[in-house]
Amino acid sequence: MTSVLAYLDPGSGSMILQVVTGGLAAVAVGAKLYWRRLMRFLHLRKDEPEAETASKAEAP
Amino acid sequence: MATLDTPTSTLEPGSFRDPDSRVFYAGDAVLRALSSEGLDDFQALQQAGLLDDPRIVATELLPEGPELPVPLVKGTAGVLRHEQIPFVSYPYEWTFSMLKDAALLQLDLLLAALDRDLVLKDSSPYNVQFRGARALFVDIGSFERLRPGEPWAGYRQFCMLYLYPLLLQALKGARFQPWLRGSIDGITPAEMRGLLSGRDRFRRGLLTHVFLHARLERRHGDRGGEVREDLRQAGFRKQLIVANVRKLRGLTERLRWDPPAGVWTAYGERNSYSDEDAARKEDFVRDAAGACSPRLVWDIGANSGRYARIAAERARTVVAIDADQGPLELLYRELRDEGDERILPLAIDLADPSPGLGWRGLERRALAGRGRPELVLALAIVHHLAISANVPVKEVVDWLAGLGSALVIEFPTREDPMVEKLLAPKRKGLHPDYELGFFERCLAEAFTIERSEQLGSGTRILFFARPKQARPPA
Numbered sequence: 001m002t003s004v005l006a007y008l009d010p011g012s013g014s015m016i017l018q019v020v021t022g023g024l025a026a027v028a029v030g031a032k033l034y035w036r037r038l039m040r041f042l043h044l045r046k047d048e049p050e051a052e053t054a055s056k057a058e059a060p
Numbered sequence: 061m062a063t064l065d066t067p068t069s070t071l072e073p074g075s076f077r078d079p080d081s082r083v084f085y086a087g088d089a090v091l092r093a094l095s096s097e098g099l100d101d102f103q104a105l106q107q108a109g110l111l112d113d114p115r116i117v118a119t120e121l122l123p124e125g126p127e128l129p130v131p132l133v134k135g136t137a138g139v140l141r142h143e144q145i146p147f148v149s150y151p152y153e154w155t156f157s158m159l160k161d162a163a164l165l166q167l168d169l170l171l172a173a174l175d176r177d178l179v180l181k182d183s184s185p186y187n188v189q190f191r192g193a194r195a196l197f198v199d200i201g202s203f204e205r206l207r208p209g210e211p212w213a214g215y216r217q218f219c220m221l222y223l224y225p226l227l228l229q230a231l232k233g234a235r236f237q238p239w240l241r242g243s244i245d246g247i248t249p250a251e252m253r254g255l256l257s258g259r260d261r262f263r264r265g266l267l268t269h270v271f272l273h274a275r276l277e278r279r280h281g282d283r284g285g286e287v288r289e290d291l292r293q294a295g296f297r298k299q300l301i302v303a304n305v306r307k308l309r310g311l312t313e314r315l316r317w318d319p320p321a322g323v324w325t326a327y328g329e330r331n332s333y334s335d336e337d338a339a340r341k342e343d344f345v346r347d348a349a350g351a352c353s354p355r356l357v358w359d360i361g362a363n364s365g366r367y368a369r370i371a372a373e374r375a376r377t378v379v380a381i382d383a384d385q386g387p388l389e390l391l392y393r394e395l396r397d398e399g400d401e402r403i404l405p406l407a408i409d410l411a412d413p414s415p416g417l418g419w420r421g422l423e424r425r426a427l428a429g430r431g432r433p434e435l436v437l438a439l440a441i442v443h444h445l446a447i448s449a450n451v452p453v454k455e456v457v458d459w460l461a462g463l464g465s466a467l468v469i470e471f472p473t474r475e476d477p478m479v480e481k482l483l484a485p486k487r488k489g490l491h492p493d494y495e496l497g498f499f500e501r502c503l504a505e506a507f508t509i510e511r512s513e514q515l516g517s518g519t520r521i522l523f524f525a526r527p528k529q530a531r532p533p534a
């Protein structure tokens with residue numbers, strides 16, 4: 001199964017919120033997400049270009 | 061078998077958003093073209109055993125046929141045939157409990173799907189239709205295989221088209237229908253936030269689903285691809301969606317809206333006023349419905365649904381239309397609890413009926429474009445249209461004639477207490493056309509009056525009439 005993007009824009013804020021609404025199962029995910037952002041902030045100091053991540057997501 | 065090779069298949073203009081699935085019609089058949097991904101998803105749904113769920117529209121995969129003239133961008137790999145819905149309706153015509161039941165259906169099916177490693181790719185109330193008072197999920201194309209690490213794409217849409225409209229009416233007493241009619245995508249988190257007071261953040265669920273939602277959307281508005289990838293790498297999994305959906309279900313289940321006390325009183329008394337007029341009206345309607353054997357009846361000004369129920373003894377579907385959501389809400393609850401599949405209550409003001417909406421004004425069809433009735437009941441409504449809404453009497457009759465349906469119409473004379481009440485606040489001499497003789501002449505011009513009967517009170521006259529002009533195409 002290829003990982004295609006859904007036709008509906010899920011909204012990035014709405015996606016992040018799903019970590020908050022995910023209950024106990026979400027604690028580890030939230031921590032990892034926060035860590036990832038922190039690392040990016042410390043080392044890269046800028047976000048990855050969106051086109052690159054999008055094409056990664058579309059690769060089979 | 062549907063005539064799949066018919067050259068006259070037409071696309072459903074409201075079904076273009078999903079590139080993997082598109083509804084079209086061939087003759088009487090309702091069909092859906094699927095792309096190859098769409099077909100794989102459908103087969104996964106079939107294997108999961110969810111397709112036989114009675115809450116989902118009856119659907120079958122047609123054997124491969126000749127090439128179809130269906131321009132799915134991705135090409136057509138398979139075609140489904142769906143059961144027909146007797147009368148299409150939209151959320152801005154539903155009462156509070158209808159939207160709430162559709163929301164619960166959406167969430168319950170999502171939970172059932174997640175349990176089988178499937179998901180619903182969107183959360184639109186336009187994916188739900190009503191067969192009578194029974195909610196039915198109609199968008200088979202919405203089921204897809206769950207992709208590991210992906211959040212629930214339909215969460216934002218659920219908030220905008222289900223949760224926020226319900227909150228608006230349950231918490232603020234503001235009707236949600238004008239909002240949904242005004243915006244095909246619903247209420248945004250920022251708009252909903254603006255409608256709430258600071259104290260509302262302490263209400264259950266509102267801090268996350270509204271306040272935080274609006275804030276996160278403002279901060280992360282344009283980072284969709286990046287967030288999706290971050291979540292996947294952080295180990296986002298199905299359990300998070302399940303937890304959210306369960307909580308949303310609990311929140312939705314608790315939302316309540318009740319019509320004002322006066323509506324309850326009138327509704328409770330609807331069958332106890334056993335005056336002679338009401339009984340004769342029932343007989344008149346029963347005879348008319350028997351004479352027409354209608355497939356579809358519109359009861360305009362249906363109120364508590366007393367006469368819609370009589371018509372439903374003879375008709376397959378009765379659409380019970382009223383501008384007032386209150387009695388319809390009570391009627392819907394009663395019909396739903398009875399398991400009724402014939403009477404569909406819709407909150408529509410006929411002086412301002414649902415227009416065509418969305419892309420090209422065709423995505424959501426106008427009321428008149430959704431199937432013409434064979435019989436229209438217009439009981440205790442003419443005076444409201446002619447006096448309250450100021451529609452000239454002749455135009456009311458001409459509009460009814462344009463429907464091309466047989467008609468049961470009640471005319472309360474100027475001496476009727478209800479008419480006197482409506483005329484009282486108006487300047488003297490207004491509405492000179494609201495007069496029995498003139499009404500009868502207008503009616504006789506467009507219709508053949510088959511029967512008329514003066515009710516015992518003397519101020520109300522019933523007519524049964526058939527149109528002189530042949531039915532226009534629907």
